[in-house]
Amino acid sequence: MTVKNADRDAIVHGKITEKPLRERPSYPTWAxxxxMAVTGLIFGLYVLxxxxxxxKIYMPDHNGIAAINEYGEFLRTMGAPVLPRESFLWLFRIVLLxxxxxHIHGAFALHGRSRVSRGKFARTNLVGGLNxxxxxxxxxxxxxxxxxIVFHILDLTMGVTPAAPEAFVHGEIYANLIASFSRWPVAIFYILAMVVLFLHLSHGIWLAVSDLGITGKRWRKALLVVAYLVPAIVMIGNISMPLSIALGWLS
Structure with missing residues (x-):
């Protein structure tokens, strides 16, 4: 064990030590x-x-142009003419990157510290449930x-085959979605990924509530509802698109 003002004879005989049990990390765990809480909330807001x-894929065309294509063009020209084309879009991508x-660095750092701290005394299966x-x-x-995310970028952003269909055309968001989700393996992969997103995002939001120091009972009850409601809305909304296209409801 580690003590202060230790008996020098006890130290010599190896019964106690003044050395810390583990080295102090470069960055504190709370930081x-x-x-991770802040970056996780950024992603939660982004996916929503x-x-x-x-x-907008469900909205009617406007002057022969798909509503989602107009939305995509709006994102590419946001800030014009003050900013060059796609400047805002690339700024947003850099922030997300x-x-x-x-977030990834923090996840692996905390996982490693957790394993070291628990050592051989790790306890499992104490409680159950979805959480x-x-x-x-x-x-x-x-x-x-x-x-x-990597597959999604290759598929619907960059149009790199075989992730993307051969019919991919830059800027034609509606047509690209139809072509991509008409492939059942891709549609199933997107649907399963949204279920995974629900599990990760719901628990992540609840962890962020604790890590941000929100302790009030009313606030925690309200945010517990938000932690499951928002990811559920995102999951259902995102699943509806590949499912509707794969079943032929959109074409």
Whole structure:
């Protein structure tokens, strides 16, 4: 054990030590948790707004142009003429990229510290339920979502085959969605990824509530509802699109 003002004879005989049990980390755990909470909430807000924008696929055409295509053009020209074309879009992408790098680094850092701290005295299966399952699989669901993000960018942003269909055309968002989700394996992969997103995001929001120091009973009850309601809305909204296209309801 570690003590202060130790008996020198006891130290010589190896019974006690003045050395710390483990080295002090470069960054405190609370700081890493805070960064993960903030970056996680950024992604939570992003996927919600992204889902709302993508739901324009259900809106009627305007002057022969698909509503979601108009929305995509609006994002590319946001800030014009003050900013060059796609400047805002690239600024937003850089922020998201920085956030995901910090989030991934924090996840692995906390996972490593947790394993070192528990050592051989790790306790498992003490409680059950969805929340506990989500907690135990946060790292796994995070890795799955990272793979999904890479595939999603290759498929619907960059149009790189074989992730994207051969018919991919830059700027034709509606047609690209139809072509991509008409492939049943891709549609199923997107649907499963949204279920994983629900598990990861719901538990992540609840962790962020604690890490941000929100302790009031009323606030915690309200935010517990938000932690499950918002990810559920995102999941249902995002699943409806590939499912509607794969079943032929949209074409």
């Amino acid at each position: 890493i948790k805070l960064v 707004v992204h889902m709302v924008g993508n739901l 920085a956030a995901i790098v910090l 506990t399952f989500s907690s135990r699989t946060m790292l796994i669901t995070g890795i799955i979502l990272l793979l999904f």
